[in-house]
Amino acid sequence: MGKLLIVGTVxxxxxxxxxxxxxxxxxxxxxxxxxxxxxxxxASAIVSVVGDDLPQxxxxxLENKNIDISGIEVVKGGKTFYWKGKYHNxxxxxxxxATELNTLADFNPIVPENFKNAEIVxxxxxxPSIQMGxxxxxxxxxxxxxxxxxxxxxDNALDELLEVIKKIDVxxxxxxxxxxxxxxxxxxxAAKEIQKMGPKYVVIKKGEHGALLFHKENVFFAPALxxxxxxxxxxxxxxxxxxxxxxxxxxxxxxxxxxxKAVIHGSNLASFCVxxxxxxxxxxxxxEDVSKRLHQFKMLTQFDIExx
Amino acid sequence: MGKLLIVGTVxxxxxxxxxxxxxxxxxxxxxxxxxxxxxxxxASAIVSVVGDDLPQxxxxxLENKNIDISGIEVVKGGKTFYWKGKYHNxxxxxxxxATELNTLADFNPIVPENFKNAEIVxxxxxxPSIQMGxxxxxxxxxxxxxxxxxxxxxDNALDELLEVIKKIDVxxxxxxxxxxxxxxxxxxxAAKEIQKMGPKYVVIKKGEHGALLFHKENVFFAPALxxxxxxxxxxxxxxxxxxxxxxxxxxxxxxxxxxxKAVIHGSNLASFCVxxxxxxxxxxxxxEDVSKRLHQFKMLTQFDIExx
Numbered sequence: 104m105g106k107l108l109i110v111g112t113v114x115x116x117x118x119x120x121x122x123x124x125x126x127x128x129x130x131x132x133x134x135x136x137x138x139x140x141x142x143x144x145x146a147s148a149i150v151s152v153v154g155d156d157l158p159q160x161x162x163x164x165l166e167n168k169n170i171d172i173s174g175i176e177v178v179k180g181g182k183t184f185y186w187k188g189k190y191h192n193x194x195x196x197x198x199x200x201a202t203e204l205n206t207l208a209d210f211n212p213i214v215p216e217n218f219k220n221a222e223i224v225x226x227x228x229x230x231p232s233i234q235m236g237x238x239x240x241x242x243x244x245x246x247x248x249x250x251x252x253x254x255x256x257x258d259n260a261l262d263e264l265l266e267v268i269k270k271i272d273v274x275x276x277x278x279x280x281x282x283x284x285x286x287x288x289x290x291x292x293a294a295k296e297i298q299k300m301g302p303k304y305v306v307i308k309k310g311e312h313g314a315l316l317f318h319k320e321n322v323f324f325a326p327a328l329x330x331x332x333x334x335x336x337x338x339x340x341x342x343x344x345x346x347x348x349x350x351x352x353x354x355x356x357x358x359x360x361x362x363x364k365a366v367i368h369g370s371n372l373a374s375f376c377v378x379x380x381x382x383x384x385x386x387x388x389x390x391e392d393v394s395k396r397l398h399q400f401k402m403l404t405q406f407d408i409e410x411x
Numbered sequence: 412m413g414k415l416l417i418v419g420t421v422x423x424x425x426x427x428x429x430x431x432x433x434x435x436x437x438x439x440x441x442x443x444x445x446x447x448x449x450x451x452x453x454a455s456a457i458v459s460v461v462g463d464d465l466p467q468x469x470x471x472x473l474e475n476k477n478i479d480i481s482g483i484e485v486v487k488g489g490k491t492f493y494w495k496g497k498y499h500n501x502x503x504x505x506x507x508x509a510t511e512l513n514t515l516a517d518f519n520p521i522v523p524e525n526f527k528n529a530e531i532v533x534x535x536x537x538x539p540s541i542q543m544g545x546x547x548x549x550x551x552x553x554x555x556x557x558x559x560x561x562x563x564x565x566d567n568a569l570d571e572l573l574e575v576i577k578k579i580d581v582x583x584x585x586x587x588x589x590x591x592x593x594x595x596x597x598x599x600x601a602a603k604e605i606q607k608m609g610p611k612y613v614v615i616k617k618g619e620h621g622a623l624l625f626h627k628e629n630v631f632f633a634p635a636l637x638x639x640x641x642x643x644x645x646x647x648x649x650x651x652x653x654x655x656x657x658x659x660x661x662x663x664x665x666x667x668x669x670x671x672k673a674v675i676h677g678s679n680l681a682s683f684c685v686x687x688x689x690x691x692x693x694x695x696x697x698x699e700d701v702s703k704r705l706h707q708f709k710m711l712t713q714f715d716i717e718x719x
Binding site for chain 1 (some may be wrong): 491500501518596597598599600617620621623629630631632633637638640641655671672676702705706709710711712713714715716718
């Protein structure tokens with residue numbers, strides 16, 4: 104069992120989908136990553152910042168999942184990062200109605216002493232200079248650094264993003280963003296270009312169309328589980344990242360074969376996330392339900408053709 | 412080895428993609444299905460109609476692939492069905508620039524005597540009353556009737572389409588069309604609704620995002636092979652159908668397990684079709700290349716997670 108260091112937002116989300124709307128509820132990349140990774144036996148810690156307007160029960164919830172929250176700075180009188188969004192009818196696209204950085208604007212991440220030697224580092228979507236700041240605090244080179252990002256940073260902090268991408272092992276990115284970053288329409292070509300930028304592994308997330316893992320000439324694909332209802336896609340990508348990094352931390356094995364399994368575990372966990380609003384489904388998710396659905400994943404993808 | 416009866420167009424296509432354009436070349440659903448199915452040891456026959464403007468070399472090409480073409484009616488002085496289309500830059504959408512039904516307008520399909528007992532019938536995309544006409548000529552109920560259709564028939568001949576759908580075993584249809592046919596956005600729900608209409612099996616084709624096979628509570632998924640270049644998507648769906656039906660005919664086994672393999676073979680063959688204009692890649696495709704790529708499919712999708 105390895106240590107997993109998670110960096111990202113702990114936030115308020117306010118969500119509207121065709122099926123309903125929420126008030127301000129618990130959200131944030133690090134929250135989803137942490138909840139998802141807690142499905143494995145890992146020692147994990149979150150580095151983040153919130154205001155003291157965040158209900159204590161949200162922090163308790165994370166701590167009750169055995170997540171070390173000593174790296175979550177609570178700013179007295181500060182306000183927590185807030186995002187409000189509305190999904191379109193097909194749930195594949197959304198409008199951001201509000202983004203308030205609040206305490207995140209001056210976030211100076213501090214890695215807890217006992218996680219400076221974490222084997223796996225999962226850098227959730229944040230300003231690339233914050234992601235770099237975390238890498239620089241590690242006392243030894245982690246076995247695997249995974250970085251998630253989005254088009255916002257390509258548009259607004261491309262130089263810093265390219266600098267931090269040089270330092271990492273796995274980039275997780277969605278299909279449109281991979282195209283934007285590389286100017287290649289073909290995802291196969293885009294993944295090759297990204298590997299030239301630094302990361303040995305590239306995970307391209309295609310939402311309901313699954314995820315691709317690239318490494319040199321190797322490609323592996325995990326579908327998203329076809330669901331009767333997708334209720335709220337918020338956090339699905341982060342839940343994927345949590346399953347991916349959590350599985351790698353618990354197995355402490357970064358071979359390509361094991362990364363393939365990590366992609367499946369990530370996809371499996373993401374399939375739960377979208378069944379309820381926000382973190383609701385992930386909060387009380389039982390390991391036996393996760394195992395059962397893993398069986399469905401095998402049924403969905405495995406076939407028996409003998410090769411000549 | 413079973414007999415495979417193929418019904419569909421043999422046509423002229425004129426295609427423009429971002430990579431170039433063609434003159435009038437050989438196309439048509441039955442052509443792609445037949446070429447693809449010829450990768451297996453099957454006795455196949457095409458039922459279709461053309462004008463005598465179709466070069467003899469096109470018919471020779473099919474015959475040289477051991478396809479029985481006695482069911483292709485050549486209308487003296489008639490003109491062959493013609494389609495002209497232009498793909499957009501992402502190759503995911505296209506504009507139809509011309510459609511001339513020509514001899515197809517009065518097509519009265521005649522099934523060759525020695526194929527009236529074919530085990531597998533593959534009804535390519537055509538007017539549903541033509542598809543029904545073929546079913547009615549069979550001397551015994553085929554083991555498996557597969558039907559492909561498109562939104563055009565839902566818009567223009569829905570009653571006839573629903574009648575023929577009642578009589579078949581497998582419907583192959585793309586994702587948007589499945590939604591249109593059922594008014595269900597979720598493909599899982601759409602597949603359930605389609606099963607209520609008659610077919611025991613539903614194949615939903617998602618183009619570059621792969622294909623789903625549904626049967627009762629079972630779902631199987633085959634990705635499209637990620638390619639560096641997709642050159643021309645024309646005929647990919649029919650090539651899939653040809654691999655699917657050809658494999659089922661050669662194995663003469665219609666269990667769900669074998670249908671899964673058929674979906675993989677169909678996806679595998681479709682990955683070649685898109686590499687060149689029209690039928691170019693399929694005309695001289697070697698079985699050893701097909702086998703090699705099947706190996707890539709296994710690498711792409713197979714993983715080894717032990718379930719508890």
